[in-house]
Amino acid sequence: MGALWSAGLTPDEIEQATSRTRWRGLVRPTRSRLGLFSLRNLSRTLERLCGVKRLEDLPVPLSIWATDLATGEGVILREGELGQCCEASCAIPGVFAPVKIDGRMLVDGGVISNLPLHILNRGPKLSFVLAVDPIAKLKLSNQPRNPLQVSLQSFLIHLRATGPEVSGKCRYRVVVATPETEGINALNLRQLPHLAQRGYDEMQRVLSQNRKLFGLR
Secondary structure, three states, X not given: OHHHHHOOOOHHHXXXXXXXXXXXXXXXXXXXXXXXXXXXXXXXXXXXXXXXXXXXXXXXXXXEEEEEOOOOOEEEEOOOEHHHHHXXXXXXXXXXXXXXXXXEEEEEHHHOOOOOHHHHHHOOOOOOEEEEOOOOOOOOOOOOOOHHHHHHHHHHHHHHHHHHHHHOOOOOOEEEEOOOOOOOXXXXXXXXXXXXXXXXXXXXXXXXXXXXXXXXX
8 A cells, every 4th residue: 555655646546446456366376385375466566556666766755664584684675676575565474475685585574563663763853653553453353264364363463462562662753543443354355445444534533633733723
């Protein structure tokens, strides 16, 4: 979503593009011994929708968070192939094959932190930080039915547990929007329009409660 917004797409255009998306068009089985699926099709789809192939060519600057699987360090990507960088940031270990960028084997940044707000401490001075955590209220499946679902649910539990901890390390005033996700299946792309509406409703609540901070009348 961040890449699409940074490319200049409006919320309506993003919703229209994602509502037509299906998993079979984004992922495919891989021969890699390090994952079950490849996200290469996701890379191509993002570059097509964004209209650029390089991360640094986006109209609005975008930083992408990933994890170096060899060292356990967080990696901030600000340049490189747009699709490949996004692919790395989505590569859940064991499910999607890691992505090699500049000699580093990268996976989902959520392995370290789902809300890496602490990295803003090293950037330009900010008035406040507005973050979105769609995992905080995510309802888990009672009974995963296969190894893939077990892996995904385990990762979601990890994301939910580490989000608040890391957001507290940011030195700026942080406002976190946590959309209500009850009844939403995170893996069902057909439900994205419903999730978008939940996000809109939550953001209206956040804006209403922080009008002075955001300079609203």
